[in-house]
Amino acid sequence: xxxxxxxxxxxxxxxxxxxxxxxxxxxxxxxxxxxxxxxxxxxxxxxxxxxxxxxxxxxxxxxxxxxxxxxxxxxxxxxxxxxxxxxxxxxxxxxxxxxxxxxxxxxxxxxxxxxxxxxxxxxxxxxxxxxxxxxxxxxxxxxxxxxxxxxxxxxxxxxxxxxxxxxxxxxxxxxxxxxxxxxxxxxxxxxxxxxxxxxxxxxxxxxxxxxxxxxxxxxxxxxxxxxxxxxxxxxxxxxxxxxxxxxxxxxxxxxxxxxxxxxxxxxxxxxxxxxxxxxxxxxxxxxxxxxxxxxxxxxxxxxxxxxxxxxxxxxxxxxxxxxxxxxxxxxxxxxxxxxxxxxxxxxxxxxxxxxxxxxxxxxxxxxxxxxxxxxxx
Amino acid sequence: xxxxxxxxxxxxxxxxxxxxxxxxxxxxxxxxxxxxxxxxxxxxxxxxxxxxxxxxxxxxxxxxxxxxxxxxxxxxxxxxxxxxxxxxxxxxxxxxxxxxxxxxxxxxxxxxxxxxxxxxxxxxxxxxxxxxxxxxxxxxxxxxxxxxxxxxxxxxxxxxxxxxxxxxxxxxxxxxxxxxxxxxxxxxxxxxxxxxxxxxxxxxxxxxxxxxxxxxxxxxxxxxxxxxxxxxxxxxxxxxxxxxxxxxxxxxxxxxxxxxxxxxxxxxxxxxxxxxxxxxxxxxxxxxxxxxxxxxxxxxxxxxxxxxxxxxxxxxxxxxxxxxxxxxxxxxxxxxxxxxxxxxxxxxxxxxxxxxxxxxxxxxxxxxxxxxxxxxxxxxxxxxxxxxxxxxxxxxxxxxxxxxxxxxxxxxxxx
Numbered sequence: 001x002x003x004x005x006x007x008x009x010x011x012x013x014x015x016x017x018x019x020x021x022x023x024x025x026x027x028x029x030x031x032x033x034x035x036x037x038x039x040x041x042x043x044x045x046x047x048x049x050x051x052x053x054x055x056x057x058x059x060x061x062x063x064x065x066x067x068x069x070x071x072x073x074x075x076x077x078x079x080x081x082x083x084x085x086x087x088x089x090x091x092x093x094x095x096x097x098x099x100x101x102x103x104x105x106x107x108x109x110x111x112x113x114x115x116x117x118x119x120x121x122x123x124x125x126x127x128x129x130x131x132x133x134x135x136x137x138x139x140x141x142x143x144x145x146x147x148x149x150x151x152x153x154x155x156x157x158x159x160x161x162x163x164x165x166x167x168x169x170x171x172x173x174x175x176x177x178x179x180x181x182x183x184x185x186x187x188x189x190x191x192x193x194x195x196x197x198x199x200x201x202x203x204x205x206x207x208x209x210x211x212x213x214x215x216x217x218x219x220x221x222x223x224x225x226x227x228x229x230x231x232x233x234x235x236x237x238x239x240x241x242x243x244x245x246x247x248x249x250x251x252x253x254x255x256x257x258x259x260x261x262x263x264x265x266x267x268x269x270x271x272x273x274x275x276x277x278x279x280x281x282x283x284x285x286x287x288x289x290x291x292x293x294x295x296x297x298x299x300x301x302x303x304x305x306x307x308x309x310x311x312x313x314x315x316x317x318x319x320x321x322x323x324x325x326x327x328x329x330x331x332x333x334x335x336x337x338x339x340x341x342x343x344x345x346x347x348x349x350x351x352x353x354x355x356x357x358x359x360x361x362x363x364x365x366x367x368x369x370x371x372x373x374x375x376x377x
Numbered sequence: 378x379x380x381x382x383x384x385x386x387x388x389x390x391x392x393x394x395x396x397x398x399x400x401x402x403x404x405x406x407x408x409x410x411x412x413x414x415x416x417x418x419x420x421x422x423x424x425x426x427x428x429x430x431x432x433x434x435x436x437x438x439x440x441x442x443x444x445x446x447x448x449x450x451x452x453x454x455x456x457x458x459x460x461x462x463x464x465x466x467x468x469x470x471x472x473x474x475x476x477x478x479x480x481x482x483x484x485x486x487x488x489x490x491x492x493x494x495x496x497x498x499x500x501x502x503x504x505x506x507x508x509x510x511x512x513x514x515x516x517x518x519x520x521x522x523x524x525x526x527x528x529x530x531x532x533x534x535x536x537x538x539x540x541x542x543x544x545x546x547x548x549x550x551x552x553x554x555x556x557x558x559x560x561x562x563x564x565x566x567x568x569x570x571x572x573x574x575x576x577x578x579x580x581x582x583x584x585x586x587x588x589x590x591x592x593x594x595x596x597x598x599x600x601x602x603x604x605x606x607x608x609x610x611x612x613x614x615x616x617x618x619x620x621x622x623x624x625x626x627x628x629x630x631x632x633x634x635x636x637x638x639x640x641x642x643x644x645x646x647x648x649x650x651x652x653x654x655x656x657x658x659x660x661x662x663x664x665x666x667x668x669x670x671x672x673x674x675x676x677x678x679x680x681x682x683x684x685x686x687x688x689x690x691x692x693x694x695x696x697x698x699x700x701x702x703x704x705x706x707x708x709x710x711x712x713x714x715x716x717x718x719x720x721x722x723x724x725x726x727x728x729x730x731x732x733x734x735x736x737x738x739x740x741x742x743x744x745x746x747x748x749x750x751x752x753x754x755x756x757x758x759x760x761x762x763x764x765x766x767x768x769x770x771x772x773x774x775x776x777x778x779x780x781x782x783x784x785x786x787x788x789x790x791x792x
Contacts (some may be wrong), residue, residue: 158760329515340509
């Protein structure tokens with residue numbers, strides 16, 4: 001591996017591949033030890049994955065995961081640990097569902113109002129953590145964790161009873177949105193290329209929004225002055241400050257930007273699935289999104305791949321439950337092992353890269369020195 | 378007034394806390410008189426507060442050992458989850474002591490994982506902690522599916538019921554406190570009631586948890602091991618130059634941290650719920666972390682923080698059982714309003730206008746809320762600890778000092 005470019009590409013791919021292999025081996029061992037045939041289980045997951053309906057499930061699951069990952073990644077890019085995506089998206093989805101059920105607007109506008117409400121609420125809630133950090137130096141990890149609990153256990157739990165549609169229902173929630181507030185599904189687009197999608201599956205229209213968010217995130221981070229400032233603040237805060245990047249403003253920008261995206265995380269559920277906020281509203285996407293962001297190294301493409309993988313594993317757990325040859329919880333173990341192995345692998349690869357860098361610098365200096373020696377001789 | 382304050386500040390810490398605590402009880406006694414409830418300084422409330430504070434306390438002490446060794450541990454929650462599962466499993470097989478030990482070992486394994494990732498591989502501490510928080514519930518669910526399902530009362534999300542430790546009351550002291558309580562003297566009897574909550578209806582596990590506060594303090598500040606552990610958190614490079622095995626001490630700190638969080642989980646199973654149930658830690662690991670910060674990275678501070686944070690919940694437990702459900706919890710709003718008003722006054726004296734506005738505004742909101750309701754909903758006490766943490770951090774974060782090298786990566790031989 002003397003070709004430096006080849007070596008760099010290999011190193012970039014090596015980490016996730018090794019981590020994936022490690023996760024498969026660990027889960028195989030766990031499966032075998034607990035008395036389920038590992039190969040059978042993997043075959044079931046694989047066969048099921050080839051079905052069109054599973055692919056739709058995967059995309060539906062990957063969409064909010066990707067959005068949550070982008071929301072977290074904006075902060076991560078400048079070493080700001082926004083753990084608060086969880087609270088931001090739940091509060092945003094709840095208030096958006098409330099507002100959406102109160103207004104009466106024609107199609108596009110209705111959806112736009114719901115989305116705007118969600119993004120605004122997400123931005124306000126994360127902006128609060130940003131404000132505490134820049135004005136009082138309150139560590140953002142702690143403040144976002146506390147704000148998560150205040151949002152879910154306090155505000156949503158306290159306000160939900162006031163907006164409940166049917167107090168006798170088993171799963172109490174806000175009134176179902178009028179159809180003008182539903183986002184059309186993408187089944188028609190998919191079916192141009194494939195057979196008809198069965199089993200009542202609907203591909204969420206929020207996927208389009210997620211793709212747009214991914215592209216915008218990529219362009220802003222990599223191709224704009226703002227993105228440069230964000231990355232610079234993350235890599236070397238002191239140098240960025242000396243270079244004229246205002247640290248407090250950058251913190252607010254990153255927190256509010258993350259909150260805007262976090263507001264979208266609950267939208268598949270509100271706009272495409274249940275069309276209401278109820279007690280069974282999906283939780284935990286914020287934390288899973290942090291995992292996806294870490295796995296995807298905060299890049300659009302990486303996070304998309306990681307979201308698809310996590311989404312696929314999540315949608316596999318259903319079939320494992322049915323077949324009962326193995327416990328469906330093996331899926332969570334695979335995800336978490338993969339995540340932990342991947343962050344370790346990235347760190348190791350980083351170190352190898354740094355060593356390469358040092359070696360190259362040393363080589364260059366010695367070459368220069370010997371050249372000079374040759375010239376003066 | 379100012380001279381009194383200076384005199385108070387000159388007192389040693391062990392004397393200051395009791396004074397502050399009795400002043401706090403005075404505030405509760407006054408509010409009690411105003412709002413006509415008897416539960417604020419009730420023995421049952423104090424007892425519930427003590428019992429529910431132990432998991433927070435143990436997690437906070439866990440965080441103390443880890444962060445004093447320079448490793449931020451937001452995986453406390455995950456390690457606590459491991460403690461709940463292993464605690465239940467151990468208790469099913471070998472009784473309460475088995476549960477306690479198994480919980481400790483299960484948590485320590487989580488700590489070992491965190492140490493391997495952060496110390497050996499230098500993964501970012503928050504990243505590793507988040508990963509452990511995702512892994513632990515999944516692992517617990519998987520293990521339950523394999524081991525608890527099929528047993529009586531067991532399923533993928535919960536274990537069969539397990540037995541906890543026997544309860545006992547410390548004899549003479551509790552009798553004396555009871556007789557003072559019965560005198561019904563304003564403030565004095567209130568203090569006796571709260572104190573009785575600490576000595577009645579105890580279990581060995583509760584006592585062990587409380588005992589770990591002075592023990593942790595002693596280990597960290599009076600032993601050679603503690604000094605070496607703390608240099609890992611303050612200045613590992615200096616420690617290394619003096620021959621301290623930094624990696625080994627960091628490992629020890631994080632494993633102890635996991636073990637204490639595991640104990641916290643086992644406590645929830647053995648003493649509070651009587652079984653393992655998925656999601657039963659409900660963020661107490663994070664509150665432990667908050668208690669650690671509130672307590673300024675000291676064992677005694679962690680104890681105060683965890684008692685304070687579990688007080689609203691302890692009160693609500695007693696309150697929502699009583700006939701006048703929600704009335705005592707409502708009185709908490711008045712306590713909050715008075716506390717915030719005191720902060721506002723203090724800000725006025727030291728001429729900090731923003732603090733004055735924020736604290737005064739919040740005090741007004743709490744007061745209006747208090748006057749506007751007759752009974753508080755059950756979500757209020759559950760949310761109060763988190764609000765309290767934020768309030769404390771907003772008004773006092775400048776006074777807090779974390780270990781200097783906390784969270785920073787350390788490479789052996791790099792300096």
